Amino acid sequence: MTGALWTEEEAAAATGGRATAGFNVSGVSIDSRSLNRGDLFVALQDARDGHEFVAAAFKAGAAAAMVGRVPGSAPPGAPLLVVKDPLAGLWGLAAASRSRTQAKVIAVTGSVGKTGVKEMLRACLGASGPTHAAEKSFNNHWGAPLTLARMPEATRFAAIEIGMNQPGEIAPLSRLARPDVTIVTTVEAVHLAGFDSVEAIADEKAEIFDGLVAGGVAILNADNVHFERLAAAARHRGARVVAFGSGARADARLESARLTGRATVVKATLHGRPLMFKIGAPGRHLALNALAALAATDAVDGDVAKAALALGRWTPPEGRGSRWRIEIGEGGNGGSITLIDESYNANPVSMRAALAVLCAAKPEDHVGRIDKGRRVAFLGDMLELGSEAEAMHAALAAAEEMAGVDLVHCCGPLTRALHDALPAEKRGEWFGTSADLAAAVGRKLDAGDVAMVKGSLGSKMAPVVAAIRRMGHVRPDAEGG
Structure with a gap:
């Protein structure tokens, strides 16, 4: 072994492929937009054909590319590892890596x-x-x-x-x-x-x-x-x-x-x-x-x-409970909002867990507010639940973890069942899409509030998180994110 992650001899042996030139790679990537210099770019044929991005990968610093065919856009003399199928080649690299x-x-x-x-x-x-x-x-x-x-x-x-x-x-x-x-x-x-x-x-x-x-x-x-x-x-x-x-x-x-x-x-x-x-x-x-x-x-x-x-030093991954403080006004003199980002995914169990975390958060008092800060949930659809999906959404309204939530705003067709089942004092607004909710979110929060955003990945709740972050200066919440 050299200091490289893979040499052309090792990669060819693992994949059954043919290297057109020598190479040493320090990593493996399937995305030309995020690869690191020195990576092996694998041209997977999935939602998009990775062969279309081989030139871009080399421009970004790829040391070699694993391909199922030689693309016409590849730079002349660029090191290629030609295999029957790039996905099978990736599995070959994985198996060889595990064995060694x-x-x-x-x-x-x-x-x-x-x-x-x-x-x-x-x-x-x-x-x-x-x-x-x-x-x-x-x-x-x-x-x-x-x-x-x-x-x-x-x-x-x-x-x-x-x-x-x-x-x-x-x-x-x-x-x-x-x-x-x-x-x-x-x-x-x-x-x-x-x-x-x-x-x-x-x-x-x-x-x-x-x-x-x-x-x-x-x-x-x-x-x-x-x-x-x-x-x-x-x-x-x-x-x-x-x-x-x-x-x-x-x-x-x-x-x-x-x-x-x-x-x-x-x-x-x-x-x-x-x-x-x-x-x-x-x-x-x-x-x-x-x-x-x-x-x-x-x-x-x-x-x-x-x-x-x-x-004790661990914090949740982005979109899975990471916490941010949004400071409003010049130097934060307008107060702040605490944001709990749970936007990556959702199902009934993780939704209840996230609501429990929201209930444990402490809203802040703020000068100029008559009432105290609130715990506000922004919830999107939970997907892939089958024929009982609407009933599972409606059931959240009676969940024990919902007791400490002050207000719930919903978006997406499935959350309509939750919105309708919520008690009037907790029922916020329902929006057809997350884009509609994101456009309105700035009017739904005030200084001192704690906001939690959650929904399945396909519900596209990330824009709601981004809209809240744009309300002020963003910094990690102390000890929490």
Whole structure:
């Protein structure tokens, strides 16, 4: 090996391809707009044909490109790795990367919390040695192999996120990753549009055990109603089951989670050993996710004490609970709004968790306001819920976590059911689209308010977040984002 991530000989051997010239690459990218200088650009044929962007990739500094055909726009003499199919080539790089490393690999799936747990693992394991983890939510048929293909050989720990929308997607990715440890965060009524029942979703999540190495560990949520179903599947594949949760059967057991508004103070035990630590964001669900990450750290012989300390510096990924203070007026003399950005995704479980975080936040008094600051939710549609979608939206109105919310504004056709079910004192306005809500949001907030924005990715709630941020000077909320 050289200092490169991949040489042309290694990449050609891994993919069965033919290199037109020598190259050393320091990374792997599928997007010409975000690649780093020295990357191997992979011309995937997906929503757009990546061959159209080979020239742009080299202009941006790509060291080579993996292609299924030689594009006419490629610069003369540019190093190319010609393969039968670029996606298959990416999987070849991923498999070779996994084979050449001695890293302990942890694969994470679940209906809720995959990305948060993956990011907690990045922090926890990083305290013990070189750690590699997926960017953003790279967890599908190209995201997981891309993460593996980018893994340096000297990695000691790796966290791979594995997701699904339809049956049959998880097992191949697990067999590619060959994890030493698997985590199933929870199983809920998510992606019901592609499955007949929640039990079918649980069985699909259990496919993550297919790739477990001999003697591997399955870390499962003991509080989830599908725990026994998952545990039986894991044991059938030879896994040792470690449970996390708040009940007596949990090996990693939550005793208490105290929300301070900008953090969570956790008291727990891990295999009978006491743990006390802080998470750099509020949320009981985050405390449970942290226990899964700590149990995984323990399973791969990481330093649990250092990992627990690292969680105090952890903050949620963008769009998944990150917090911002929007200072209004010159020098913030007009007061401020606290923004909780949950805009990346949503389902009934994560929606209730986000509402609980909003309720734990403390609005501020502000000179000039007669009333106190409010807790205001801006909610978009929860998608992929199947035939019960409208009923699930309406049910949120009676959720316990809704009690502390002062006002709810909704957008999207499915949230109309929620809007109509809300009590009059909490019912804000309903908008047909997130663009309509974004245009009006500046008139819906005042200094001292706490605003939380949440919806499925397809609901496009990011413009609402952007509109709130444009109301003033933006800075990370102290201790919270």
